Amino acid sequence: MPGLRAALPAALLLLSSFPPAAAKQPPWPWVPGVMHALNPSDSQASAAARTALHYSNYHGASPSRLRALHQVLKATVKAIPEVGMKYYMHFTTEDYITGEDAGSCLATVLYLKKSPPQVYIKCTHTQDKKQIHEEDNRFYQYLQHRKKPIIASNIPDSYGNIDRDHLALWGLAIAGSSCIMWERSREKLAYFVAQVKAVKQWIRKDSAVEFEFMILLHETPTQKIDLCHMHLIWILGHPLEVKYICTSDSHGLEDGSGQDSGSAAGMFHGKEGNF
């Protein structure tokens, strides 16, 4: 019939403009290149914000200015095919040690499968830059001029106490550990500093400050406690030089005893400076 013959090509044209019914759209977020809004309380949004802050705290190279996540205000995510997931966030922060408001940040975090996440972060400054610089300088001078190396353990101790004298040292440990935490962060793996198990200073003749740390990191969602041996060199005004190895990096500890934070911690009881 003439009508049908005319209708058929039109119908085919119409059909071809739609994707074939058999090939369903993959569920988000795997639709490449499309931004999807996240609920700000979504765990992925917080994790990405923290990853960005680890990067910032490490590159800031300042024990007196460390930020912790306060609240995620807005977050979106995009799948980049063959590469990974990229998070875009706006969040507020607080001072890591005092809890005071420390301004807000805009950040992007691209999680990769086998390398450290790529981070871009820019924060507003509510803290007095001059004051922070002075505090860092004071602490640096103090460390530089020491004749006897600082040796300490358990910061904080089991009861959460930190000696006033050790607060800045804790800050330095966190700044250095942030390198480890940033590099190890993956889309489904996040880190916190659980405890500084031990710290020993190496006295130098030049202007640099040198330390060895044993850091316990808390990994989520595995709930693992990872013991990391961190070597840190700090020259004021320069990026921190951090080298580290963690127990989970070593296959020799697969028997499980290395994962036991009990036995690892036991190595350092009463053995300060002996590593």
Add this chain to the structure above:
Amino acid sequence: ETSSHKQIPESYNYTQYHPMEEIYTWMAQIQKSNSKLVTQHYLGETIENRTIYYLQISQPSDKTKKIVWMDCGIHAREWISPAFCQWFVKEILQNYDSDPKIRKFLQNLDFYILPVLNIDGYIYSWETARLWRKKRSPHMNGTCYGTDLNRNFNSSWGTLGVSYNCSSEIFCGTGPESEPETRAVVQLIERKKSDILCYLTIHSYGQYILTPYGSTTEPPSNNDELVHVAQTAAAALTEKYGTSYEVGSTSSILYSNSGSSRDWAHMIGIPFSYTFELRDKGTYGFVLPADQIQPTCEETMLAVTAIIDYVDQKYFPGGAMMLTSGSLGLSLCLTAVLTLIVP
């Protein structure tokens, strides 16, 4: 100071962390000095043969009460959790005389408080490894220790967010309820489940009030109500010191995990089941300073009482009328009138 029969042991410091021996002593003393309201009950034994006790706070009465259950110390390193259970008991007993709200709760509700479930792990975290999480069950000929009790319950056991390897911190055990501690809780709660309205389990850290489920993203049947009540509780908490808590299901705002006690409690029919993750958000983490015990407990108390209040109002509406002598007079009058009208 022995005149009041609601005596709290004077020397006990609720703003410090206490080792297990001191908590055992405290429980016995609390019962002894508050024998009208408090009974210490045997729950079961740990794998290292230590006795697990819970405290029942119950106003003497003829009627069967409904139950609010709260357990602390499933994970050894979360010291603020047992500290909160002890604080809660102290607050209820200390304010029983002065706070009409508490007396109202206790008219129809009994509180069952388990201060430390994972006793072996807790002791281990005091004596050997501060950051130990699991219990101390030996596996593989004693080369590996510990099941994660909060992956061991029969709620989609062994499916998500677990490990089958003993060396993992989230090892779910050799089977659902494989651990005596889990079985001890399950047996009691199963037996009383038709009377239990509210199941609370206290953990740290993170500052969350978590609703079911962790084992699926499928929301529970009473999700709207659960979330609404949790939000009310979180708001009450924030009012005290500005501490902000997030509210949501474990699977959406935390991470997926199966075998949790909270999921199991809701799945067997306990309507108001929540997990609390107390202070902080990672600065001190598990080693929360003792000077934060008081503010943490005070603010958490407001959240927990908000939940209990809602539950009480929902299942026992209008009970408040009975408390004042004025309204007692009114109800007596009404009774008199009714007996005259009704032959």
